[in-house]
Amino acid sequence: xxxxxxxxxxxxxxxxxxxxxxxxxxxxxxxxxxxxxxxxxxxxxxxxxxxxxxxxxxxxxxxxxxxxxxxxxxxxxxxxxxxxxxxxxxxxxxxxxxxxxxxxxxxxxxxxxxxxxxxxxxxxxxxxxxxxxxxxxxxxxxxxxxxxxxxxxxxxxxxxxxxxxxxxxxxxxxxxxxxxxxxxxxxxxxxxxxxxxxxxxxxxxxxxxxxxxxxxxxxxxxxxxxxxxxxxxxxxxxxxxxxxx
Amino acid sequence: xxxxxxxxxxxxxxxxxxxxxxxxxxxxxxxxxxxxxxxxxxxxxxxxxxxxxxxxxxxxxxxxxxxxxxxxxxxxxxxxxxxxxxxxxxxxxxxxxxxxxxxxxxxxxxxxxxxxxxxxxxxxxxxxxxxxxxxxxxxxxxxxxxxxxxxxxxxxxxxxxxxxxxxxxxxxxxxxxxxxxxxxxxxxxxxxxxxxxxxxxxxxxxxxxxxxxxxxxxxxxxxxxxxxxxxxxxxxxxxxxxxxx
DNA sequence: CAAGAACGTTTCATATGATAATTATGACTC
DNA sequence: GAGTCATAATTATCATATGAAACGTTCTTG
Numbered sequence: 026x027x028x029x030x031x032x033x034x035x036x037x038x039x040x041x042x043x044x045x046x047x048x049x050x051x052x053x054x055x056x057x058x059x060x061x062x063x064x065x066x067x068x069x070x071x072x073x074x075x076x077x078x079x080x081x082x083x084x085x086x087x088x089x090x091x092x093x094x095x096x097x098x099x100x101x102x103x104x105x106x107x108x109x110x111x112x113x114x115x116x117x118x119x120x121x122x123x124x125x126x127x128x129x130x131x132x133x134x135x136x137x138x139x140x141x142x143x144x145x146x147x148x149x150x151x152x153x154x155x156x157x158x159x160x161x162x163x164x165x166x167x168x169x170x171x172x173x174x175x176x177x178x179x180x181x182x183x184x185x186x187x188x189x190x191x192x193x194x195x196x197x198x199x200x201x202x203x204x205x206x207x208x209x210x211x212x213x214x215x216x217x218x219x220x221x222x223x224x225x226x227x228x229x230x231x232x233x234x235x236x237x238x239x240x241x242x243x244x245x246x247x248x249x250x251x252x253x254x255x256x257x258x259x260x261x262x263x264x265x266x267x268x269x270x
Numbered sequence: 271x272x273x274x275x276x277x278x279x280x281x282x283x284x285x286x287x288x289x290x291x292x293x294x295x296x297x298x299x300x301x302x303x304x305x306x307x308x309x310x311x312x313x314x315x316x317x318x319x320x321x322x323x324x325x326x327x328x329x330x331x332x333x334x335x336x337x338x339x340x341x342x343x344x345x346x347x348x349x350x351x352x353x354x355x356x357x358x359x360x361x362x363x364x365x366x367x368x369x370x371x372x373x374x375x376x377x378x379x380x381x382x383x384x385x386x387x388x389x390x391x392x393x394x395x396x397x398x399x400x401x402x403x404x405x406x407x408x409x410x411x412x413x414x415x416x417x418x419x420x421x422x423x424x425x426x427x428x429x430x431x432x433x434x435x436x437x438x439x440x441x442x443x444x445x446x447x448x449x450x451x452x453x454x455x456x457x458x459x460x461x462x463x464x465x466x467x468x469x470x471x472x473x474x475x476x477x478x479x480x481x482x483x484x485x486x487x488x489x490x491x492x493x494x495x496x497x498x499x500x501x502x503x504x505x506x507x508x509x510x511x512x513x514x515x
Numbered sequence: 516c517a518a519g520a521a522c523g524t525t526t527c528a529t530a531t532g533a534t535a536a537t538t539a540t541g542a543c544t545c
Numbered sequence: 546g547a548g549t550c551a552t553a554a555t556t557a558t559c560a561t562a563t564g565a566a567a568c569g570t571t572c573t574t575g
Contacts (some may be wrong), residue, residue, distance in 0.1 A: 044528065044565095046334070070556065080530040082327070085556090086334045089291070093338035093362075101537040101556040115448050116361035117338075133444075139396065140389075140445040147388035199378075200385040203360050289536090289557065315527065325559045330527090346527040347567035520573075529564070536557065544549075 045079050049087040051119070052077065057096050057107055058123040067097070067105045094120055116203070118210045125214040135262045137211050142255045144204060145189065150248035152195035153239045160195035164236050167191045171229050186212050188232055192251070195239065228254065290324050294332040296364070297322065302341050302352055303368040312342070312350045339365055363451045370459040380507045382456050387500045389449060390434065395493035397440035398484045405440035409481050412436045416474050431457050433477055437496070440484065473499065 042048035053073075056062065068076065074084040088105060091097045095114045099105040113120055124133055152160065167188030174181040189212075190205045231254050238247035287293035298318075301307065313321065319329040333350060336342045340359040344350040358365055369378060397405065412433030419426040434457075435450045476499050483492035 046528075069554090082330075082529060082531085085327075086331060086528095089331045089334050090338040093295075093335040099556060102539055102554055103537090104555060110444070111447060113448075114359070114362060115445055117359060136443045136445055139392070139443050143388045143392035144385075147384070151384065198381045198384050199355065200360055200381055202356055203358075206357075291557075314525090327558060327560090331557095344527060345567075346565065347525055349526060516575105518573100518575085520571100522569105522571080524569085525567085527564105527566085530562080532560090534557100534559075537555085539554085540552085542549100542551080545547090 045083045046086045046090075049077055049079060049083055050090050053087055054091060054094075054096065054119060055123050055126070057091070058120070059127045062107050067107055069104060096120070116207055118206045121207055122210050122214055125211060131262065134211075134215050135259070138255060138259045138262060141208070142252065142259055144201060145192065145255055146248040146252040148193050148196040148198070148201040149235055149239060149251040150244040151198055151201070152192055153242055153244040153247040155197050156195040156239055160191065160197075161236075161240050163191040164188065164195060164239060168229070168232055168236050171232060175229060182212065192235065192239070228257070231257075290328050291331045291335075294322055294324060294328060295335050298332055299336060299339075299341065299364060300368050300371070302336070303365070304372045307352050312352055314349060341365070361448070361452055363455045366452055367455050367459055370456060376507065379456075379460050380504070382460075383500060383504045383507060386453070387497065387504055389446060390437065390500055391493040391497040393438050393441040393443070393446040394480055394484060394496035395489040396443055396446070397437055398487050398489040398492040400442050401440040401484055405436065405442075406481075406485050408436040409433065409440060409484060413474070413477055413481050416477060420474060427457065437480065437484070473502070476502075 042051050070081060070084055070088070073088075074081045077084070088097055088099060092099065094117050095112045096108055097105055098108055115121055115124070121137075124130070152164075156164075167184060167190075170179045170184035170187055171181070173179040174184040186209050189208055193201045193205050193208065196202070231250055234250040235247055235254070238244075238250055287296050315326060315329055315333070318333075319326045322329070333342055333344065337344065339362050340357045341353055342350055343353055360366055360369070369375070397409075401409075412429060412435075415424045415429035415432055416426070418424040419429045431454050434453055438446045438450050438453065441447070476495055479495040480492055480499070483489075483495055
């Protein structure tokens with residue numbers, strides 16, 4: 026690019042994240058996910074450090090974090106290699122964000138909602154059995170925000186997130202609760218896609234039905250209502266793909 | 271070993287894992303999960319290194335991996351602190367294993383099966399729509415092994431795992447596929463609990479129903495059959511707990 | 516006396532250089 | 546041609562020094 030120059034301008038180093046290590050984590054993570062090291066050779070520890078203008082310590086720590094997330098594996102002499110996508114931890118918010126950001130994959134979005142359609146109805150059902158007052162209050166708040174959003178007084182996306190996260194939390198099941206972050210991340214990252222869908226998705230009435238079912242301790246109604254909500258999203262997504270398989 | 275010696279025996283240092291870093295990862299991870307640092311102070315980077323007889327580099331890398339898994343967070347001057355369990359990544363095989371090994375929590379086992387009851391029926395349903403021949407073959411293999419296990423020719427647990435993993439894989443949804451490792455880990459680790467349950471759970475007939483539904487492309491039947499299987503497990507687990515909430 | 520600025524301490528963050536451990540590769544032997 | 550072994554490349558580990566950030570303390574000052 027920069028037409029001239031024999032003098033190499035310092036790489037912008039890394040900047041995202043709260044410090045060099047986390048910045049590098051983000052940078053390399055994104056690069057791996059976008060396929061920049063297409064199963065080919067991954068740079069050596071020393072090269073990687075040089076390329077990004079950081080020390081080997083920082084590089085090693087970033088690589089170790091990516092290893093923990095399942096994206097890399099390293100062995101002496103063999104080098105550091107990118108793992109097959111099947112071993113990436115998709116339930117890690119970072120990994121999921123990188124994947125959703127890379128190309129706005131509608132496939133991934135569909136698959137993610139296939140997960141939601143399994144999990145969230147069950148979470149709603151559980152919530153109807155075990156939710157406490159605080160939980161219901163949080164769900165109410167989410168619902169209120171959705172209503173406010175309808176009149177333009179709140180962000181529809183954030184309101185929707187607040188509602189669904191509140192339900193997950195109310196289930197008191199740590200596995201579901203864990204998905205809070207993943208769901209938030211995914212919904213926020215895939216705005217561009219969901220925007221057009223949103224108008225119809227933000228079906229406040231159906232959300233209210235979920236809320237009422239939980240408040241009145243009716244697990245089955247809660248499950249069905251939630252399934253309707255996410256099933257609708259799924260249908261809208263699938264409609265945009267002529268043929269999948 | 272070497273019986274003698276006034277010479278201070280080196281701390282067993284760390285041994286699990288393929289090297290010091292991964293050994294330390296395992297050691298600290300287990301310690302955190304068993305609550306050895308009960309929200310109290312976590313040792314300083316230097317202390318931690320000293321205690322385990324390794325260098326600070328190794329310590330830092332292990333801590334960084336635990337950070338990536340959501341168990342720790344570190345800031346200058348404040349120190350390294352254990353994160354609330356709600357931010358631990360339960361979908362990480364290491365974390366889940368540590369948690370299941372710590373005390374065989376029947377609560378966790380129930381919650382895990384609450385996840386399965388949401389996910390696996392949906393995976394079976396998806397599989398009925400998109401499974402290929404290879405997938406069906408793998409499912410068949412799992413089923414055969416279960417039948418063999420009934421006559422004592424195979425390990426019932428491994429056969430069961432093989433079947434459920436095959437179904438997850440057949441769904442072709444990376445989120446479900448990802449759960450393979452988690453499901454395997456959880457089932458293997460919780461043997462002691464499930465053993466007594468197993469006799470009745472290894473309901474080959476019901477598993478065969480799932481297989482047939484998938485092979486004949488009937489998503490709804492597949493979903494329902496799978497839900498029956500896991501629902502039964504859940505009932506058995508809940509029966510062992512008089513009152514939960 | 517109180518408010519705020521300067522300073523110091525503690526802890527993680529980063530950099531660097533040296534050495535050990537591991538193992539893929541190719542040379543070598545038979 | 547098959548098996549064995551030396552070599553070299555790469556990560557793993559160690560040690561030490563320095564930087565940066567966060568928090569408390571003290572000192573100044575109105």
